[in-house]
Ligand SMILES: Nc1ncnc2c1ncn2[C@@H]1O[C@H](COP(=O)(O)OP(=O)(O)O)[C@@H](O)[C@H]1O
């Protein structure tokens with residue numbers, strides 16, 4: 001029997017992030033992917049690739065969740081971009097309808113290049129409605145600052161402190177991603193399981209962020225969990241996968257290069 005993984009996330013029209021990346025990553029791991037679309041992001045080439053954001057109506061999201069969960073016995077789900085409090089509410093209701101072995105939350109508050117202010121109401125709804133379901137959470141530096149309440153994260157020690165604080169909010173496993181934003185030669189992520197801190201590192205590939213890196217990492221963790229891998233091994237494998245994809249990155253006319261999941 002093939003292993004199945006489910007993702008509830010936004011569509012990103014250039015193919016570089018979001019649901020498209022999640023499903024490519026699942027496929028690359030030999031896992032059958034099932035996806036529910038929460039919103040559609042279309043970057044605007046006429047306006048510095050600014051964000052055009054269209055939320056899928058809540059009832060249509062509910063219909064998709066009903067179809068997906070009725071068609072398949074799903075026990076591992078990745079949550080990507082939700083975008084609005086109304087979407088968060090309907091996804092929270094969907095999650096509450098069954099038991100999950102793992103809920104992997106990529107707490108996407110804003111996309112690369114977007115203004116932080118847009119995130120505040122989404123942040124509050126995510127905290128109260130989605131975080132309680134998450135077993136694994138993968139915040140980047142901005143999301144780690146927001147969720148931990150820390151003003152700045154300037155070192156690996158700060159990132160560990162942020163992971164500890166986010167663990168206190170509920171998720172059993174926190175993977176806080178330093179990426180290219182901490183100084184040094186390595187892209188350092190921190191895994192905290194409530195007891196032990198593990199540094200998950202790979203050499204930086206350039207000093208730029210890459211579109212779809214966060215989605216790829218969380219989707220690869222989800223695919224490994226669907227196959228029965230334990231969390232620590234899933235994170236290590238996902239880090240290798242995303243690093244390969246960043247090395248093999250695809251350049252486009254957009255401001256950021258994008259991860260190649262087939263690398
Ligand atoms: N240029 C890079 N070289 C190597 N690893 C990177 C690079 N950029 C990001 N990463 C890694 O990719 C993963 C996703 O990180 P990041 O881009 O910070 O997430 P997000 O997409 O959520 O902002 C992390 O494991 C991070 O360390």
Ligand SMILES: Cc1ncc(COP(=O)(O)O)c(C=O)c1O
Nearest residue numbers: 010017018081111212213214215
């Ligand atoms: C729909 C959607 N999901 C998620 C993301 C986050 O992508 P990344 O993996 O680059 O953090 C974006 C960013 O553009 C997006 O548009």
